[in-house]
Amino acid sequence: MQGDLTLFIKTLPGLEKILSRELKKLGGRNVVEVKRGAEATGDLGFVYKANLWLRTALRILVQLKRFQVRDEDHLYKVINKIPWEEYFDVNKTIAVDATVFSDRFKNSLYIAQLTKDAIVDRFRDQTGKRPSVQLREPEIRIDIHIQKHFCTVSLDSSGDSLHKRKYRNEVDTAPLSEVLAAGILSLMEFDGSENLIDPMCGSGTFLIEGALKAANIPPNVFRNYYAFKNWNNYDQELYDLIFTKSLEKEENTELKFFGFDIDPLVVAKAKRNSKQALMDEVIKIQKADFTNWNKGDHIPDKGVLIMNPPYDIKMEANIPELYREIGNTLKRHFSGYTAWIFTGSEEGVKSIGLKASKKYLLKNGSLDAWLLRYDLYDGTKKEHKIESH
Numbered sequence: 411m412q413g414d415l416t417l418f419i420k421t422l423p424g425l426e427k428i429l430s431r432e433l434k435k436l437g438g439r440n441v442v443e444v445k446r447g448a449e450a451t452g453d454l455g456f457v458y459k460a461n462l463w464l465r466t467a468l469r470i471l472v473q474l475k476r477f478q479v480r481d482e483d484h485l486y487k488v489i490n491k492i493p494w495e496e497y498f499d500v501n502k503t504i505a506v507d508a509t510v511f512s513d514r515f516k517n518s519l520y521i522a523q524l525t526k527d528a529i530v531d532r533f534r535d536q537t538g539k540r541p542s543v544q545l546r547e548p549e550i551r552i553d554i555h556i557q558k559h560f561c562t563v564s565l566d567s568s569g570d571s572l573h574k575r576k577y578r579n580e581v582d583t584a585p586l587s588e589v590l591a592a593g594i595l596s597l598m599e600f601d602g603s604e605n606l607i608d609p610m611c612g613s614g615t616f617l618i619e620g621a622l623k624a625a626n627i628p629p630n631v632f633r634n635y636y637a638f639k640n641w642n643n644y645d646q647e648l649y650d651l652i653f654t655k656s657l658e659k660e661e662n663t664e665l666k667f668f669g670f671d672i673d674p675l676v677v678a679k680a681k682r683n684s685k686q687a688l689m690d691e692v693i694k695i696q697k698a699d700f701t702n703w704n705k706g707d708h709i710p711d712k713g714v715l716i717m718n719p720p721y722d723i724k725m726e727a728n729i730p731e732l733y734r735e736i737g738n739t740l741k742r743h744f745s746g747y748t749a750w751i752f753t754g755s756e757e758g759v760k761s762i763g764l765k766a767s768k769k770y771l772l773k774n775g776s777l778d779a780w781l782l783r784y785d786l787y788d789g790t791k792k793e794h795k796i797e798s799h
């Protein structure tokens with residue numbers, strides 16, 4: 411595994427364009443946007459850099475082999491022939507992920523099992539020992555993707571989803587994925603220069619992701635675990651150099667992130683999370699009820715507002731009433747602001763009483779969710795035509 415590597419970078423649906431843009435900016439070559447991800451070319455150093463820096467990537471896979479697969483027996487034989495012992499040591503723990511979109515093969519669980527057997531049998535034949543399987547934070551993760559009759563075998567360089575940034579130990583009701591929050595900030599074209607307000611901040615994900623971006627700090631700066639560190643070719647000197655150089659890119663930022671939540675326990679947790687991310691000097695979090703807003707004095711005159719109000723039946727909120735009140739507070743107290751709402755409630759959206767000027771369809775977990783933009787003029791300007799993406 412040297413020189414140019416063929417990479418597949420996974421992301422969430424709706425963030426493909428943002429991811430491709432990030433890849434190009436970071437120096438990825440031959441970047442091609444695909445469903446739920448992007449393809450790119452880069453060397454080992456790029457793989458380290460991409461794991462550290464990509465805000466909207468979930469996993470970075472390094473392709474080892476791509477072939478036309480006939481049946482399960484053929485799959486076993488080809489995978490058994492790959493020189494796995496060149497890539498990692500038999501003492502490392504392994505896990506296999508499989509995704510199958512083909513009626514030629516049984517379910518993906520079976521394919522994962524078959525792949526694991528082919529790898530383990532190869533090690534046993536070559537070394538007399540076998541690697542053991544570990545599902546949580548394995549040292550080595552292997553990825554099999556079968557689409558019709560094409561099979562791609564890759565090493566997952568991340569090892570675990572990159573949304574696990576390690577600054578958020580404390581989560582509360584329906585925390586948002588860090589990757590989704592970072593993607594939403596990019597769709598909002600938030601570049602770190604504006605004030606950012608989240609009046610229903612929960613665990614503080616938008617504020618922390620926004621502050622890391624504004625300070626040009628890699629989103630995964632707090633994360634130690636990457637599967638690539640367990641590969642035979644791991645170049646610690648190179649990784650340390652990339653890590654140190656990344657920290658030198660930090661820029662000064664100031665107090666311009668303001669979070670609120672109705673629940674005092676949630677406020678305390680969000681504060682602890684922002685401290686953990688070393689961002690507590692630029693993020694201020696207070697208790698406030700957005701539907702009964704009198705914090706006008708405590709926020710800047712202009713800025714961008716992002717909120718992810720409750721929208722799920724589990725949260726037991728009266729959705730239409732809550733969203734009507736959200737709309738009223740926005741109209742009364744936030745003229746001059748651009749407001750973005752991320753929600754999965756169509757009923758809620760209808761109750762806001764404002765016309766969106768932009769709309770993106772995304773997913774929150776398995777549910778459809780929308781990111782909507784509202785331009786809150788001071789009452790005189792005409793509304794925009796809606797742009798849908």
Ligand SMILES: C[S@@+](CC[C@H](N)C(=O)[O-])C[C@H]1O[C@@H](n2cnc3c(N)ncnc32)[C@H](O)[C@@H]1O
Pocket residue numbers: 582583584585586609610611612613614615616670671672673676698699700701718719720721
């Ligand atoms: C879906 S969660 C937000 C999750 C958040 N984006 C995160 O990253 O963790 C909604 C939050 O809104 C808060 N909330 C509900 N009603 C509120 C109100 N009237 N004013 C302020 N916060 C409220 C809840 O306490 C909850 O933390």
